Amino acid sequence: MEFQLVYPMAAMVLLTTVVLVRTVLGRVAAVKSGEVDARYYKTFQGDAGEPRKMAQRSRHFVNLFENPVLFYVACITAMVVGQGAGLVLWLAWAFVACRVAHAVVHLGSNSIPPRMVAYGASWIVLLAMWGVLVVRVA
Numbered sequence: 001m002e003f004q005l006v007y008p009m010a011a012m013v014l015l016t017t018v019v020l021v022r023t024v025l026g027r028v029a030a031v032k033s034g035e036v037d038a039r040y041y042k043t044f045q046g047d048a049g050e051p052r053k054m055a056q057r058s059r060h061f062v063n064l065f066e067n068p069v070l071f072y073v074a075c076i077t078a079m080v081v082g083q084g085a086g087l088v089l090w091l092a093w094a095f096v097a098c099r100v101a102h103a104v105v106h107l108g109s110n111s112i113p114p115r116m117v118a119y120g121a122s123w124i125v126l127l128a129m130w131g132v133l134v135v136r137v138a
Contacts (some may be wrong), residue, residue: 002084005075008092012071015100016064022107023057030054060106064099067126071095074129083136091129098122 030036030051040046050058075092078084102118105111 002082002089003079004089005079005084005092008089008096009072009075011093011096012064012068012099015096015103016061016068019057019061019064019103019107023054023061026054026057056110057107060103063106067123068099071126071129074126074133078129078133081133081137083133087132088129091125091132095122095125095129098125 027036027041027050031038031041036050036054037046037048040048040050044058049055071092074088075084078088078092098118098121102115102122105115105118
């Protein structure tokens, strides 16, 4: 079996960890500065809410548990069926690149057009990965 897909999977875990750390540090800073009442984080509800930048980070962190879940499943499936190299591996790295680009835009300028392109591209790559896997297994 080919296990090279572990590396793009690890890259996605690293990206998720970086976003998590930035989110937690931002929340702590927002509470310390008085921008957010710490009680807000008990249920993520309240009159004041959280600052826009913190909401962006929080939303992005949650987003990393949406379509990337299908990526992880595709990678594990590919390794199990012995298709973890070649085109599938290339597509896996392309997915990671798209997700990194999406994170840079979403957590930076948050400009909608490039963010949509990166997000849409990640879906196209993910669907291509699944398509290649289905064809090869069939």
